[in-house]
Amino acid sequence: xxxxxxxxxDERRCFGCGYCTQFCPRTCLERPPGNMSPLxxxxxxxxxxxxxxACGTCARICPRWAIEVxxxxxxxxKGVVKxxxxxxxxxxxxxxxxxxxxxxxxxxxHMIIGAIEELGIGDKTIALDGIPCSxxxxxxxxxxxxxxxxxxxxxxxxxxxxxxxxxxxxxxxGYWGLSDSSFDVGSLMGxxxxxxxxxxxxxxTPYYGPKGGRPVAATEPIEGRLEPATRITTSEGKKxxxxxxxxxxxxxxxxxxxxAYSARGALTSPNDYQLTRSYIKTALQKQMDHxxxxxxxxxxxxxxxxxxxxxxxxxWIKEKMTSEFPLGEFKSVGES
Numbered sequence: 001x002x003x004x005x006x007x008x009x010d011e012r013r014c015f016g017c018g019y020c021t022q023f024c025p026r027t028c029l030e031r032p033p034g035n036m037s038p039l040x041x042x043x044x045x046x047x048x049x050x051x052x053x054a055c056g057t058c059a060r061i062c063p064r065w066a067i068e069v070x071x072x073x074x075x076x077x078k079g080v081v082k083x084x085x086x087x088x089x090x091x092x093x094x095x096x097x098x099x100x101x102x103x104x105x106x107x108x109x110h111m112i113i114g115a116i117e118e119l120g121i122g123d124k125t126i127a128l129d130g131i132p133c134s135x136x137x138x139x140x141x142x143x144x145x146x147x148x149x150x151x152x153x154x155x156x157x158x159x160x161x162x163x164x165x166x167x168x169x170x171x172x173x174g175y176w177g178l179s180d181s182s183f184d185v186g187s188l189m190g191x192x193x194x195x196x197x198x199x200x201x202x203x204x205t206p207y208y209g210p211k212g213g214r215p216v217a218a219t220e221p222i223e224g225r226l227e228p229a230t231r232i233t234t235s236e237g238k239k240x241x242x243x244x245x246x247x248x249x250x251x252x253x254x255x256x257x258x259x260a261y262s263a264r265g266a267l268t269s270p271n272d273y274q275l276t277r278s279y280i281k282t283a284l285q286k287q288m289d290h291x292x293x294x295x296x297x298x299x300x301x302x303x304x305x306x307x308x309x310x311x312x313x314x315x316w317i318k319e320k321m322t323s324e325f326p327l328g329e330f331k332s333v334g335e336s
Contacts, residue, residue, distance in 0.1 A: 005054035006070040006082065007046040013066035015101035016041030017303075017310040020058035020067060023270050028052040041101070056086025057270050063106045065089070089113045102303035102310025104267050105131050105174075108203055111273075112170060115281040119288065121168045126160055128153055130173035131203070154191035157198045168287060169198035174205060174302075188249075191293060195258015199283045200295045202249060204264075204325065205302035246324055250297040254331035260292030263329040266299040268318040272327065279329065291333050299325055 007029070014037055021029045021044055028048045035043045044067075046052060059067040068087035075081045089110060116122050130153045157171040191200070250264040261283050265276025276298055283294035299321055301313045308316075 003071060003073040005046075005049065005052035006072050007052065007058065008068040008070070008087075009043055009045075010066045010068075011037040011039075011043055013064040014041055014043055014062075015039075015064055015066075016043065017063060017102040018044075019061045019063070019102070019310065019314070020044050022311050022314070023057050023061045023273075025055065025057060025270060026051045026053065029058060054085045057273075059086035060110070061107060061267070061270075061273060063102065063104055065106070065110065090117065100303050102301050102313060104300035105203055105302070107267060108201065108298050108300060109172070111277045111280050112172070112201060114277065115284050116168075118281060119284055121284070121288070124166060125168040125170065126164070128157055128160075128169070128171040128173075130171065152187040154187040154196070154200065157200070158191060158194070158196050161196060161198050168284065170201065170284070171198065172201045172203070174203045192253055192256040192259060195256065195292050197287060197290055197292060198294075199287050200293070201280065201283075202295065202297045203302075204249075204297050204299050248325065250295065250325075250330050253293075253295045256293075258292050259295065259331060260286040260289075260333040261294035261296075261329075262331045263295075264297040264299070264325060264327050266317060266322060266327055267301070268299070268314050268322075275327070282329075282332070286333070289334075297325075299327075 005028075016031070016037070018031060021027075021031055026048070028046055028051045029044045030047045031042045031044050032047070033042065035045050037043050044058070054069050054071040056069045059065075059069045065088040069085040071083045071085055072080055073083075112127075116125055153171040153173045157169050160167065161169050188200070191198075250262050253259050254262040263279040263283070265279050266272040267276060276296070279296045283296045286292065286294040299317050301310055301317070303310045303313050
């Protein structure tokens with residue numbers, strides 16, 4: 001039986017971040033300089049098809065859901081048969097909103113959807129999308145109910161959980177609220193103290209620009225707040241660097257009696273991706289078991305293409321940020 005891989009690139013969705021070429025374990029994909037999309041981005045291309053084993057890593061890491069991987073083989077009597085290995089979720093109705101190339105919030109959303117599909121809970125899931133720049137983690141997915149919020153997400157999740165005890169509630173948020181004392185810190189602490197039974201997914205991004213150009217989260221290592229922060233200016237033209245020290249939410253959550261699961265993952269390598277995906281699935285399983293609150297923190301990119309490439313941002317997280325924010329599981333109730 002002759003088998004070969006087929007990689008389909010949707011040039012209408014691809015923003016040329018380069019993650020697929022970086023993550024390909026067999027270096028099958030490249031981004032030839034002249035391979036431009038109508039939108040002006042350099043598209044990936046399968047240049048070594050004989051090396052591709054259709055693992056699907058490129059499609060899973062794509063923030064824009066622009067890649068589909070099929071395994072093709074000849075079946076006697078049926079001709080060429082295609083078996084879909086990876087691509088856009090079955091529950092996806094549209095790609096994410098147009099945003100910055102390399103933004104990994106949609107990737108986190110795609111991982112959540114994958115876990116929802118595997119656990120078979122799509123019909124009773126309520127997703128709270130707290131990414132204010134609207135590069136939604138829950139956007140474009142046909143499941144349960146979807147709500148958007150900006151601040152006090154755990155409070156909203158608490159109200160929904162109390163009103164709909166049979167529902168699966170997932171609150172996705174960034175760290176910008178947690179880095180300001182006036183936003184989500186009190187809401188999160190209340191949920192941890194009460195041991196609410198829902199799941200919180202926190203995107204720990206070291207660099208971002210929403211809410212008036214705020215450039216650096218208080219979660220970023222102090223020694224790392226140098227060049228990227230000073231390049232961003234406020235509307236008054238003054239350089240802006242946020243104060244404060246890193247917030248180690250995953251470790252903090254593990255100290256609360258009502259927390260059933262706490263972990264921190266990243267999206268900097270295929271191995272980190274798989275581990276983070278397993279953390280998210282485990283967190284949802286803990287909610288299904290009514291074990292207590294579950295929380296997963298994800299180190300991910302909120303890119304600034306004008307400063308550095310998305311791939312460079314990934315490298316910075318792996319080399320600099322994981323030393324401040326170690327990866328792994330910090331608490332899992334019911335396991336040794």
